Amino acid sequence: MTAITVLLVDDHLVVRSGLKALLGTQPDFDVVAEAASGEEALGLVEQLSPAVVVMDLAMGAGMDGIEAIRQLRQRNSRQAILVFTTYDSDADIVRAVDAGAMGYLLKDAVPDEIFTAIRGAVQGKSVMSAPVASRLFQQLRNPDEVLTPREAELLSLLTEGLSNRELGQRLFISEATVKTHLAHIYAKLGVETRAAAIATAIRREGMR
Amino acid sequence: MTAITVLLVDDHLVVRSGLKALLGTQPDFDVVAEAASGEEALGLVEQLSPAVVVMDLAMGAGMDGIEAIRQLRQRNSRQAILVFTTYDSDADIVRAVDAGAMGYLLKDAVPDEIFTAIRGAVQGKSVMSAPVASRLFQQLRNPDEVLTPREAELLSLLTEGLSNRELGQRLFISEATVKTHLAHIYAKLGVETRAAAIATAIRREGMR
DNA sequence: AGCAGCATCAGCCAAAAGGCGGAGAGACCA
DNA sequence: TGGTCTCTCCGCCTTTTGGCTGATGCTGCT
Numbered sequence: 001m002t003a004i005t006v007l008l009v010d011d012h013l014v015v016r017s018g019l020k021a022l023l024g025t026q027p028d029f030d031v032v033a034e035a036a037s038g039e040e041a042l043g044l045v046e047q048l049s050p051a052v053v054v055m056d057l058a059m060g061a062g063m064d065g066i067e068a069i070r071q072l073r074q075r076n077s078r079q080a081i082l083v084f085t086t087y088d089s090d091a092d093i094v095r096a097v098d099a100g101a102m103g104y105l106l107k108d109a110v111p112d113e114i115f116t117a118i119r120g121a122v123q124g125k126s127v128m129s130a131p132v133a134s135r136l137f138q139q140l141r142n143p144d145e146v147l148t149p150r151e152a153e154l155l156s157l158l159t160e161g162l163s164n165r166e167l168g169q170r171l172f173i174s175e176a177t178v179k180t181h182l183a184h185i186y187a188k189l190g191v192e193t194r195a196a197a198i199a200t201a202i203r204r205e206g207m208r
Numbered sequence: 209m210t211a212i213t214v215l216l217v218d219d220h221l222v223v224r225s226g227l228k229a230l231l232g233t234q235p236d237f238d239v240v241a242e243a244a245s246g247e248e249a250l251g252l253v254e255q256l257s258p259a260v261v262v263m264d265l266a267m268g269a270g271m272d273g274i275e276a277i278r279q280l281r282q283r284n285s286r287q288a289i290l291v292f293t294t295y296d297s298d299a300d301i302v303r304a305v306d307a308g309a310m311g312y313l314l315k316d317a318v319p320d321e322i323f324t325a326i327r328g329a330v331q332g333k334s335v336m337s338a339p340v341a342s343r344l345f346q347q348l349r350n351p352d353e354v355l356t357p358r359e360a361e362l363l364s365l366l367t368e369g370l371s372n373r374e375l376g377q378r379l380f381i382s383e384a385t386v387k388t389h390l391a392h393i394y395a396k397l398g399v400e401t402r403a404a405a406i407a408t409a410i411r412r413e414g415m416r
Numbered sequence: 417a418g419c420a421g422c423a424t425c426a427g428c429c430a431a432a433a434g435g436c437g438g439a440g441a442g443a444c445c446a
Numbered sequence: 447t448g449g450t451c452t453c454t455c456c457g458c459c460t461t462t463t464g465g466c467t468g469a470t471g472c473t474g475c476t
Contacts, residue, residue, distance in 0.1 A: 017227075019225075107223075108268055150453065193371065195406055387464075388424075391466095420475085423471090424472100427468095430463100
């Protein structure tokens with residue numbers, strides 16, 4: 001059985017280095033390259049076409065992980081893509097899975113989880129950390145609490161600190177419509193004020 | 209010259225592993241132990257008294273990095289403590305330095321920076337990443353923008369999404385006083401609404 | 417003693433936000 | 447075709463927030 005070729009994508013050298021060290025303990029893994037950005041990752045995938053891409057979502061500069069995943073999928077490359085990130089924010093999980101990630105691991109995962117996830121990914125299995133899975137299931141159980149695209153857009157701008165008027169101008173809708181959307185957002189987030197909505201959004205939805 | 213003994217403290221195994229691998233390339237470093245939490249770190253320091261403690265601030269469960277630093281200092285241990293973390297939030301920097309950290313590195317630092325910082329730390333030199341240093345200097349240059357303790361307390365509660373009335377009740381002051389404090393906070397943060405203040409606070413001041 | 421900074425409070429007023437009910441247009445699906 | 451979602455908009459009313467000015471007591475520094 002030939003080794004599983006792996007590309008590591010993370011903007012932190014320490015993390016790449018650690019991951020490489022961990023994977024190096026397993027005979028069936030072969031880390032063929034590392035990338036520090038989305039752009040770099042795209043190039044290396046084309047060049048080396050590794051079996052698995054292990055990717056962080058938050059990339060310091062340039063293209064972020066989600067966008068990189070999306071572009072990889074568009075070039076219908078056959079790599080299995082594994083997300084390996086620090087936070088389990090709802091928004092990130094959904095967007096990553098949506099973009100075409102095969103699995104979603106958290107950085108506090110134990111080595112065995114990582115190994116299992118990578119081996120599973122090449123076989124087309126979807127593996128994710130327990131907290132991630134439970135978040136996904138919760139969304140499936142309570143579809144009422146899932147924001148519509150427009151609402152998500154509003155919420156995102158809301159976290160910039162914009163007023164209703166500014167939101168309207170930015171989105172080319174009336175202030176009345178903004179208020180309607182906000183009311184729906186508050187209901188779904190379970191809050192009563194914009195302040196609480198912003199706090200919830202930034203903390204829970206990972207809008208930083 | 210005898211090797212510099214190092215204790216690594218980070219709740220992520222991958223990071224510890226990476227740091228260990230990096231430090232292992234230098235003949236004068238000796239990673240004598242790793243800890244995944246503040247509590248663990250305290251015990252290992254007592255037991256091994258390493259020359260340098262490299263510590264992350266965000267620890268998943270239990271005691272966080274700041275508290276660990278504070279307790280190490282109280283036991284007047286003579287270790288040099290280096291903060292090694294992902295974010296350069298104003299609040300974290302100030303609190304870490306205040307607690308007794310010798311240096312402050314960001315996780316995207318290149319290996320050389322890390323090596324230099326550790327070697328400097330044992331000699332009593334204070335080394336920090338460029339972005340961190342510039343933030344500290346900015347605070348020194350503009351003391352007008354530094355929040356008073358009471359204001360910081362308000363801002364912290366503000367990020368929970370409380371209303372003025374609730375803030376007053378929580379702090380046993382009148383709503384009028386709350387408004388006064390808020391006006392000062394807005395001025396210092398350079399914002400005009402509570403929404404923007406919350407967004408700024410959570411993102412910039414690291415109130416997560 | 418005097419001054420500056422901090423925390424506390426007040427009143428007034430304009431602007432913003434939030435709650436309520438209602439409603440039309442388009443998309444999509446059974 | 448009918449039902450459901452989503453996005454859009456309205457008016458009316460109450461509450462909340464923010465801007466402004468001014469004031470008091472305390473602390474610490476000079």
